[in-house]
Amino acid sequence: MQRRLHITLFTLLTVLLIVAAFGDLLLGTTHISIDEVWAVLVGESTNANYIKIVSDLRLPKIIVAILSGVALSVSGLQMQTLFRNPLAGPYVLGINSGASLGVALFTLAMPMFGVAQGSLLMRLGLTGVAWIGSAAILTLIMALSRKIKNINVILIIGMMLGSAISAIVGVLQYLGSEESLKAFVVWTMGSLSTVTRGDIAIFAPAVVLGLVLSVVAIKPLNMLLLGENNARTIGLNVGRSRLILFLSTTLLAGSVTAFCGPIGFIGLAMPHLARLTFRTADHRVLVPASMLLGALSMVLCSLVADCVAHSSVVLPVNTITALLGVPIIIFVVVRNRHRQ
């Protein structure tokens, strides 16, 4: 019976995702008719301007929305199970603070110290520094994880690291010039449209690799539902599983943060929505369910941003994900408390 519910839900979500993605292709600051969009997609369009808009701007944006939604939801699911904490999300290890430190150093501190345009550091770009920042935090957490057995201690350290780094970023913001400050703030709001087709060639493989690791981690995640001690006595190599999950989450959430900025609430809310709708804790169902829900919600956020967009004003995606994600999280928390 539950199996039938799952098949129905998977089919429904896939159809919704395709409809929403196609709808998003139609929307934008330039009006292009359905026929024209279809013509571009099947390669029969002759209007160079439309081809450029659809295949160079809108299509990459939708691909980025799907990839980032999938990545954030799966890493959120992993962290919620690993830490056995419903409020854990993709950024619980401090990955976003690492990335934001990298970006803050790049946009705020480097102009201060007069690092020349076009130098090697500059060529790394925002993406590069954000990635290095996330990876640095991950390395630190993994080193601690070898010594520290209690997963909650790691959770607290991750959060404290995040606060400390925020403070450093705050100092940099205070000292930075107005111009560089704006560049930083824009990054923190998150954007799907700054990712180019060239970027996708790096972004997509990183996300896919993270997803492969998350599939490998499905059985360990199910075992971890019983807690780390129980997982150990049913034969789980806990150290190795943590390593796989940390790596996977950094590849997933770290890449999204590097390319699109910190996008909040999707990674926290979608795994809850998956458990709520699919009524299971089995990761063989929850991983694909979170992927679909994540992709759908990000495409919807992008759709909302496009609907609201007039002329050249585009809303930062972070504001929309928060407006969508916060009610879901509140609903889940209230519902759980209510039932107990």
Added chain:
Amino acid sequence: MIELRNISLGFGERRLITSATTRFECGKITALLGRNGTGKSTLLRTIASLQRPLDGEVFVGGDSTATLSSQELSRRLSFVNTERVDVEALSVYEIVSIGRSPYTDWMGRLDNEDEAMVRRSIALAGVEHLTNRYVDTLSDGECQRVMIARALAQDTPAILLDEPTSFLDLPNRYELCRLLRELAHNENKCIIFSTHELDIALSLSDSIALVDTPQLVHLATDEMIHSGNIERLFNSDFVGFDPVTRSIKLK
């Protein structure tokens, strides 16, 4: 089945148990007794290889736990701890299925044999009526039985339980311990459980392992009752043990 050789336990300078050597056989149920903080849980965790002894070796099924991988050990020994599993949308059937992990493939899929084992374990633990319930809707007693079903699904010759009767009311305590005794005798399991219920331990278990700091005394239940160890350990100004009625009485 389980053999301790010169096991010493403790934290840093503080020794809980020194040089304990004994054996626990299949088909027998052993109660692990001792005052608070004397190392009952530590001993169980050490046997389950969740922590290392300060000294000595634990043998499970003839091999030292130091040489067994966690997967190999998980096919010989299961452990029911005091941790309450409180996960949203996790059904009883799913929990017991996770107990099959040492035998399932990389995705954790159950084959027919696994499913039969899960059903049998649920039936043995007497929780068939809960099969489709979610774990966060269960009472403590029901949850404890489900965790025992999970350990049974693991299909190990040895089962350790850390204070399985805490949080249970009196009828449930006896009911649970009777279940453990039946499992030991009918399924030929080697069962060790720690408890503070002296009367239950004495009336239902085949042998008693008593932590008499820093020694571990392991005797058949009748011998233990007449050895004088229990009176010595559990007597205080207010209560005393009476070997004739096998119970604790107020003085």
